[in-house]
Amino acid sequence: MSSTKQHIIFDMDDTLIHCNKYFDLILADFFERMTNWFQSSNITTDDVRSKQMEIDIAGVNKLGFASANFPQSLIDTYRYFSQLHGRPPVLEEEEQLFQLGLSVYDQEVEAYPGMVETLNVLQHEGHHLHLYTGGETKIQKRKIEQMKLADYFEDRIYIRQHKNIDALEKILRTGDFQRSSTWMVGNSLRTDVIPALTARINTIYIKQKTEWHYNLVELKEEPDNILYTVPALTEVPQIIANHGILTPQRHS
CATH class of the missing domain: 1.10.150 (DNA polymerase; domain 1)
Known part of the structure; x- marks a missing residue:
């Protein structure tokens, strides 16, 4: 278990709950x-x-x-x-x-497998959990309320209509974030992974079996900072716990 408390920023749609x-x-x-x-x-x-x-x-x-x-x-x-x-x-x-x-x-909101367990583990370990989602406030708030996500994220919830490097940078600059101990967890290469790598924070890419075409872009070069690619949300707590111990898996 990692003794360093991390700031972990989660995407919502198709990371924590089904959308596509x-x-x-x-x-x-x-x-x-x-x-x-x-x-x-x-x-x-x-x-x-x-x-x-x-x-x-x-x-x-x-x-x-x-x-x-x-x-x-x-x-x-x-x-x-x-x-x-x-x-x-x-x-x-x-x-x-x-x-x-x-x-x-x-449509009814449905959690991805392991959502509750993953958030429970990370919260119990004392990490600072943040939610960063793209969309209109009314629609996204309805999902947040139905999934009771405020139990984990409290007031650390950011809803943006445009989800890009500028939006992420504003969040990072206005919050108490140390970039070396901050993570972005999401399913979109375009709106989660590339902005996080550009902002030089640690990144966990949840690679889904099927993905919206908009999200599918190529990384132009090997990132200098940490990037893990995993198939399931449930792998996130172990990665955070082992941060600094294991060699990260790079996206290929």
């Missing part, structure tokens, strides 16, 4: 509707998926994690294929898609 699988369920419904509506044009699910992904990522890059971005990406994809194939858009269908997109935020 709900978007995938909504997208499956969307793809089915689109291939039915445009049946005479022979568009495929892959055609729709590729265009929606392109539009969705462009929206996130511009607006951050705004709740309206996802449903708007469904409508914009629909309008793209409507124009491409000469099928006039139908207002009722657009309204259906907007409500379909918004429904992703009403």
Whole structure:
């Protein structure tokens, strides 16, 4: 057990609780509707998926994690294929898609395996736990309340619409963080790992089996600071306990 108390910053969505699988369920419904509506044009699910992904990522890059971005990406994809194939858009269908997109935020919150056990161990060991999540305050607060995450993070909760190096740096500069004893734990290479490495704090990358395309970017060079890549949240406490004893696993 490590005697040094660490500051451990956790991402929330798809690190502590499920998120992407709900978007995938909504997208499956969307793809089915689109291939039915445009049946005479022979568009495929892959055609729709590729265009929606392109539009969705462009929206996130511009607006951050705004709740309206996802449903708007469904409508914009629909309008793209409507124009491409000469099928006039139908207002009722657009309204259906907007409500379909918004429904992703009403899904039940479900913890990843080992979430409670992991946070309990780290809290018991006296580490300072922080929660740093991207999205709109109302939506993220609902998840936090349902999962009772304030029991672990108290007032050390940071909700940001844009989750990047600038946002992380502001958190680090305004808090009582020693970077050598601070960790970022998250599933996104883009919004968790790369900003943390740039800020020169220790990093644990939770590599999920399936990942949102937006999160998948390459590390351009071998990091100088500590980076572990692990498949499960439950490995985090042992890494923290062994900090300074074991040789870290680098991302490859």
